[in-house]
Amino acid sequence: MKKAVLLAILAVCCLSAFAALAQEGPTVWTVAEELPLEGWQRTVDELSRGRRVDVKALLGRILAGETVLSADETLQALLAMIREQILDRRGLMLRLLAPALLCGLLAKLREAFAAEAVAEISHWACYLWVATIVTQECVTQVQVSRGAVDGMALGMQALFPMLLTLLVAVGGTSSAAFFQPAVVAASGTMTTLVRNISFSLALAYAVLAVLDNVSENFSLSRLSSLVKTASSWTLGICFTVFIGVMAVQGFGAAAMDGVTLRTAKYAIDNFVPVVGGMFADTMDTLVGCSLLVKNALGVTGVVLLAGYLATPLLRVLSTVLALRLVAAVLEPVADSRVTRCMGSASDALVMLATTQLSIAAMFFLVVTQLLVIGNMTVMMR
Amino acid sequence: MAQALITLLKRLAVLVMLLSICDMLLPDGAMRRYARLVGGLMTMWVMVSPLLGWLAEVVR
Numbered sequence: 001m002k003k004a005v006l007l008a009i010l011a012v013c014c015l016s017a018f019a020a021l022a023q024e025g026p027t028v029w030t031v032a033e034e035l036p037l038e039g040w041q042r043t044v045d046e047l048s049r050g051r052r053v054d055v056k057a058l059l060g061r062i063l064a065g066e067t068v069l070s071a072d073e074t075l076q077a078l079l080a081m082i083r084e085q086i087l088d089r090r091g092l093m094l095r096l097l098a099p100a101l102l103c104g105l106l107a108k109l110r111e112a113f114a115a116e117a118v119a120e121i122s123h124w125a126c127y128l129w130v131a132t133i134v135t136q137e138c139v140t141q142v143q144v145s146r147g148a149v150d151g152m153a154l155g156m157q158a159l160f161p162m163l164l165t166l167l168v169a170v171g172g173t174s175s176a177a178f179f180q181p182a183v184v185a186a187s188g189t190m191t192t193l194v195r196n197i198s199f200s201l202a203l204a205y206a207v208l209a210v211l212d213n214v215s216e217n218f219s220l221s222r223l224s225s226l227v228k229t230a231s232s233w234t235l236g237i238c239f240t241v242f243i244g245v246m247a248v249q250g251f252g253a254a255a256m257d258g259v260t261l262r263t264a265k266y267a268i269d270n271f272v273p274v275v276g277g278m279f280a281d282t283m284d285t286l287v288g289c290s291l292l293v294k295n296a297l298g299v300t301g302v303v304l305l306a307g308y309l310a311t312p313l314l315r316v317l318s319t320v321l322a323l324r325l326v327a328a329v330l331e332p333v334a335d336s337r338v339t340r341c342m343g344s345a346s347d348a349l350v351m352l353a354t355t356q357l358s359i360a361a362m363f364f365l366v367v368t369q370l371l372v373i374g375n376m377t378v379m380m381r
Numbered sequence: 382m383a384q385a386l387i388t389l390l391k392r393l394a395v396l397v398m399l400l401s402i403c404d405m406l407l408p409d410g411a412m413r414r415y416a417r418l419v420g421g422l423m424t425m426w427v428m429v430s431p432l433l434g435w436l437a438e439v440v441r
Contacts, residue, residue, distance in 0.1 A: 120405045200383050207390050215401035217417050218424055220393065 028063055031169075031289045035059075035162060035297070043158040047151045047308055055300065062296040068303060081310060085318035092137060092319065096326045096342065099129040104334035123335065124214075130338050131210045134323070134345045138206040141316050142199050145352040148312035149359050152305060153191045156183075156363050159301040163370050166294035170287050172377040179370060182246055190362060193238055194355055201231035202351040209344030213337040224344070231351055239358055246369060291378050298371040302364060309360045316353045320346045385431055392427045400424070 041055045061068055069077075103126035106119060160183045167176045208224035327342040400420040407413045 117405055124401065124405065196383060200386060204386055204390055207394070211394055211397045214397050215404060217404055218397055218400050218420060220397070220424075223428060 028289045028292050031286075031293045032059060032063060032296075035293070037162075040155075040158040040162065043154055044304060047155060053304065053307075055304070058303070059296055059300045062299050062303075063292065078310070081314050082318070085314045086321065088315075089318050089322035092133070093322050093326050095133050096130060096323075097330070099126050099133075100326070100330045100334045100338045100342075102126050103130065103338050104330065107335045108333075127214065127335070127338055127341070131214070131341060134341060135207065135210055137319060137323075138203060138345055138348055141319055141349055141352055142203050144312045144315055145356055146195055146199060148309060148356050149191055149195055151308055152359060152363060153188075155305060155308060156301070156366075159297070159367075162297060163294060163301070163367070166290050166297065167370060167374050167377075169290035170294060170374045170378055172374055175370075175373045175377065179366075179373075183366060185242065190238055190242055191359060194235065194359055198231050198235050198355045199352065201227055201234065202348050202355070205231065205351065206345050206348035209348065210341055212344070213341045216337070228347070228351065235355055235358055239362065242362060243365060246366070287378060291374055294374050295371050298367050301367055305360060305363060305367075309356065313353055313356050316349050316356070320349045320353070323349070389427070389431055393424070396420075396424060396427055 037056050037059070044053055044055055058068065103123055106123045106126060109119075164176045164179060164183070167179070205224050205227045208220050208227060212220040212224055323342045323346040327339040327346070330342075331339050400423070403416055403420070404413070407416050
């Protein structure tokens with residue numbers, strides 16, 4: 001009887017087997033799924049002006065290791081954009097050629113006029129015509145550049161909170177605490193400084209260059225070059241201080257975080273009984289996944305930043321090319337004041353392009369430093 | 382600062398235009414030379430006056 005009962009119990013235990021599954025650990029995709037990308041997507045939609053870019057899909061492709069844009073494709077897209085922008089500037093070139101040619105003709109036919117003053121005044125009127133077109137174009141390009149800088153700042157403001165959160169997730173708490181004010185400085189203070197000072201000085205330089213060439217007897221060339229110098233120095237000093245502070249302080253925090261993470265892992269592994277090793281390994285996996293997602297997020301941000309900057313930058317550069325081309329073509333015929341005016345206006349536009357590139361470089365450096373700091377923190381553990 | 386720069390540029394633009402017109406309309410001779418001298422001094426004054434105003438504020 002007892003044997004029968006024992007056999008029955010054994011049979012029940014063997015036959016009533018329950019399916020048991022080992023729980024999956026965190027993966028790269030589970031971390032990526034939990035990212036709150038809606039805010040960033042809204043900002044990207046606002047800035048992309050109709051050309052929708054799916055941020056989540058792009059992030060997924062970068063995480064999967066796919067080539068988002070090959071060198072060939074990038075070059076072809078860039079050449080197409082350059083061609084489009086240059087063709088767009090045809091109207092400006094024609095509008096400048098007509099009055100400048102007339103100005104040159106009037107200067108050459110000065111002897112034909114009854115009074116010298118009549119020739120001067122007619123020449124002066126043509127010059128003002130050219131100067132008005134050039135000044136209008138400079139004002140438009142300043143607005144385009146301001147829009148570009150504001151757009152970049154908005155995009156980065158949407159990206160940085162997620163990057164900082166992931167930096168904390170990989171153990172970089174000190175680094176994140178340091179970078180929080182640095183990011184505010186980059187996206188807020190620096191862009192405001194550059195927007196209000198550099199752009200204003202570039203436009204002032206263009207206006208002074210135009211006024212300098214109104215009359216040969218009243219020159220403002222030294223004042224305009226002083227303004228140009230002030231603009232370059234402002235940008236250079238702000239940029240240097242920002243990069244210097246970030247480079248020096250950022251890496252110290254990463255070393256501290258690496259040691260902290262290693263200490264935490266050791267403590268969990270050795271002081272938590274039974275399951276300590278499992279927790280430590282899970283923490284390791286989670287940190288590794290967060291690192292991959294953080295790097296992919298940073299790369300996505302940089303790709304979108306470059307894509308956003310391309311159009312306004314190429315627009316300014318194509319205007320520079322148009323002005324210099326017209327000045328070069330007209331030089332044998334037109335008055336030297338007209339060609340100098342166009343040359344100086346193109347210099348002012350180069351200042352705008354340099355400012356846009358500097359802001360983009362600053363954001364690029366902040367993102368790359370966040371990625372590098374995270375990698376260093378994980379390496380140090 | 383932006384406001385001060387805008388004011389300076391407006392004043393310079395008006396002054397340079399007026400001086401150019403006067404320079405064109407005046408006949409050749411001593412009068413033209415004196416007019417250019419006075420015009421140059423006025424341009425200098427317009428350029429320097431914001432700086433003098435700022436220095437006066439600092440000293441105060």
